[in-house]
Amino acid sequence: MPLPRLDGPAKVTGRARYAAEHPAGDLLYGVIVDTPVARGRIERIDVRRAMAVPGVVEVITHENRPRMRSLDLFYKDMTAPVTGSPFKPLHDDQVHCSGQPVALVVATSFEAARHAATLVEAQVAAEPHQTDLMAVRGEAREPSPLRAGFKPPPKPRGDAEAAYAQAPVQVDAEFHHGAEHHNPMELHGSTVIYGRNRHLTVHDKTQGSQNVRWVLSRVFGLPKSRVTVKNEFVGGAFGSGLRPQPTVLLATMAALKLERSVRVVLTRQQMFNFGHRPESWQRVKLGAAPDGQLLALTHDAVGATSRKEDYVEVVVNWSSQLYRSEAARLGYQLSELDHYSPMDMRAPGAAHGVHAIEVAMDELAHRLQMDPVALRLKNYADHDYNEDLPFSSKELRACYQQAAERFGWEGRPPAPRSMRQGRELVGWGMASGTWDAMQMFARVHALLRADGKLVLRTAASDIGTGTLTVMTQIGAAAMGMAMEDVRFELGDSNLPVAPIEGGSSHVATIGSAVQGVCERLQHKLWELARKQPQSPFATCRFHDVGFAQGFMFLRFERDVTVRLTDILAAAGLKELEEKYLMLPAVLKQKKYTRAVHSAVFCEVKVDEDFGTVRVTRIVSAIAAGRIMNRQTARSQIIGGVVWGISQALHEETQADHRLGRFMNRDFAQYHVPVNADIHDIDVIFVEENDRIASRLGAKGVGEIGLVGVAAAVCNAIHHATGRRIYSLPMTPDKVMAP
Known part of the structure; x- marks a missing residue:
């Protein structure tokens, strides 16, 4: 059913708050200082002029940052998009790419922090770098096979090269696609609120609140109970928020060091520093008979990655999945460049x-x-x-x-x-x-209250795709309730487990979990109704009942109904709770x-x-x-x-x-x-x-x-x-x- 988005009014009237819009008392502002050097080593950082600016509280560098766990095992996020050593901001004196943060200026106002950031002097000894894929694609290598979710090209079928050579009609084409950069409306930003008992409430632009909490707790050695990550509203992401961005790590770093709330937001220019759709080179060779029948198909690709990680994508497999060919060979390799690691971008x-x-x-x-x-x-x-x-x-x-x-x-x-x-x-x-x-796995909790309202809870995300609306719709349809009587809660790491929103998987995953938990609620309601004195549902089977307009009814005798709220009242219940873990079959x-x-x-x-x-x-x-x-x-x-x-x-x-x-x-x-x-x-x-x-x-x-x-x-x-x-x-x- 076509329905407008439930969060539309909040977004167009400005009532929706995004990651960098949440208020906090005594808030500090962090501004990133980056380097234009593509590869090298930091020799010294002079922060004296920056510290002299009124309002500046601290300039954090690799020399005075809080302790971070150095083992990559504890740093990698739950998306497992790469193998290798993920980039850690302000980790050491090594520069791995242009735009890398070398300092974070923290001040009582954004203007003071921005001005002071221009006064930080970072001296970097440059080393030879390489950022040209076409110059080094001949040195490409096979990617690591350990990346979770990555499907290597299938084994060859037949002798594609020989079949191509003999094909009456041939196509041999080379393709080049340059890097593309994410430019969502909402800039990447994080507001870390330092609360009672040193609890951190983190408002972050992310596609997975629990993923960010997982990383923060492990990087900084914090118990899960000390970190809450929220992302109720996300102003576009489409892959850029799958992995925690440096903003959330830097803001958390500053909050822990200074024991105050801190906000860090990227500038539009800095958005080009932290991830992109990788540059690629491809070659496709097709051999066909005069009637169009494919006799040979080869598809080779070389994708760019960073020197720290193997970022991989499924590039060539689609060809022989779309088209039948008697002989097919597919190949995929990586070339290392001195760039920040690429990232998923819509349909990677x-x-x-x-x-x-x-x-x-x-x-x-x-x-x-x-x-x-x-x-x-x-x-x-x-x-x-x-x-x-x-x-x-x-x-x-x-x-x-x-x-x-x-x-x-x-x-x-x-x-x-x-x-x-x-x-x-x-x-x-x-x-x-x-x-x-x-389809992934997810857990949804449902609460049917005595006032007839249904509350559904899970740590899902809505990056602007309509998750809130569709899940509310699925819950209302499953329970036979009006949309206005259903509330779907999401965007909070304390809610039941949910995967990141990526790969077009949320409806199949979260939606299935919502339907599953509603069916369990229905079963409980049926059992309660059967136990009522002189109940017309006493002898019926579960499949004999239906739900519509806030009532349960007999399918073969539609005038036999009972209001859902009356079922709870008769059982003396103020609410009815159910849980459901959706696991793919x-x-x-x-x-x-x-x-x-x-x-x-x-x-x-x-x-x-x-x-x-x-x-x-x-x-x-x-x-x-x-x-x-x-x-x-x-x-x-x-x-x-x-x-x-x-x-x-x-x-x-x-x-x-x-x-x-x-x-x-x-x-x-x-x-x-x-x-x-x-x-x-x-x-x-x-x-x-x-x-x-x-x-x-x-x-x-x-x-x-x-x-x-x-x-x-x-x-x-x-x-x-x-x-x-x-x-x-x-x-x-x-x-x-x-």
């Missing part, structure tokens, strides 16, 4: 990997003089050839059919440069998309590949004189199981499409490799779309109900909206101009290139 791995295979498939269709949709259907994978498993559900064919019909694809002339409108060339392109349908799920799918159709208009591209129309068809709230889900897909357009045409991080530094570090130079860049976006939800992916039949929609969009734009540009562009973003200079 798939954003690059699916782009490459979808552009290569479009080029193959062009060389075969075959319709791009027909080529994909010709090589449609009816099961997962990587794992040799069936899909739990896959309605990608229906995505193609419904999106093509809505778009008017049958009217597309096959030849490039065959459509024009005034001075602009018009092109139509399409691409497929896929992402994992993930691993034994059943491992027999299937669980995935979401999409088909993206795109229209562009290209002015060749200026190289400008306008994406004037997009139709995105999504198969993601049961859609619990079409309004919030549609918003997710539209947001993903906008980001895909941004990836295709706008976002580009410029690096000066002589300095080893990202240079365009603000919205004036790091371009993202504005309203005038976005036109018609049409979203179709294809019917699908996957009870293997989750007990709700739902999958996730957060990532899939992005996947394939940039490829569809690229393919549309080729159809408009006849030019194939293999690097992102597709800026005017590339569009105009001969």
